[in-house]
Amino acid sequence: MTTRAKTATALLGAATLALLLTACDPGGAQNIDPVGKVPGDEQKSQSTECAVAASNAVDAIGTAVGPHDTTDFANVAEGDGGWYLAASIVPSDSKDANDDELTIWATETDPTADDWDGTIYAVNQTAKDATADESRSASPAPSAFSADSDAAKRAESCAVEAADR
Numbered sequence: 728m729t730t731r732a733k734t735a736t737a738l739l740g741a742a743t744l745a746l747l748l749t750a751c752d753p754g755g756a757q758n759i760d761p762v763g764k765v766p767g768d769e770q771k772s773q774s775t776e777c778a779v780a781a782s783n784a785v786d787a788i789g790t791a792v793g794p795h796d797t798t799d800f801a802n803v804a805e806g807d808g809g810w811y812l813a814a815s816i817v818p819s820d821s822k823d824a825n826d827d828e829l830t831i832w833a834t835e836t837d838p839t840a841d842d843w844d845g846t847i848y849a850v851n852q853t854a855k856d857a858t859a860d861e862s863r864s865a866s867p868a869p870s871a872f873s874a875d876s877d878a879a880k881r882a883e884s885c886a887v888e889a890a891d892r
Contacts, residue, residue, distance in 0.1 A: 777888065777889065778802065778803040778839050779802060779839070780843075781838060781839055781840060783842075784839075784847070785800060787845075787846075788814050788847060791832075791857070793858075797816065797817055798817070800889070801814035803839055805878060806878020806879065807878070808871030809834055809836070809872065811832070812833070813885060813886035815827040816828055827890070828853050829883060829887070830851060830853050831851040831853075832848060832854055833847070834847050834848065848867065849867065849868065
């Protein structure tokens with residue numbers, strides 16, 4: 728074998744070996760440990776702190792939307808003027824998880840307290856629409872509450888992250 732052939736063979740072998748070795752590493756192109764998919768202490772933390780509303784606050788949302796919609800939990804974020812709750816509601820007769828709608832609510836008292844007995848207000852249009860046909864619908868939110876506020880967006884983000892798990 729000539730020197731030229733030996734060099735070409737060595738370079739080709741090195742390139743093949745390098746290609747095989749890099750195929751094992753995602754190189755940052757994929758997240759091999761996605762949030763919420765790794766058990767226990769290996770799990771990465773969420774991008775924001777996500778508090779969960781007490782059962783009586785969730786029940787108040789259930790009462791406001793009526794028996795035709797259901798919700799199991801609500802995420803909470805504190806903001807100016809009070810707290811925002813983000814809850815996914817699903818028609819009670821639905822078998823499709825994609826039928827859920829994200830509603831944003833507000834309250835002036837801490838909804839994470841076990842003895843919560845406050846008033847909830849429909850903030851976003853979806854929450855207002857969900858309560859429109861109920862005789863005991865939620866009151867319109869005071870002007871201090873807005874679906875575009877940072878706290879409302881944090882609560883919404885938490886609800887979306889929780890739904891993705």
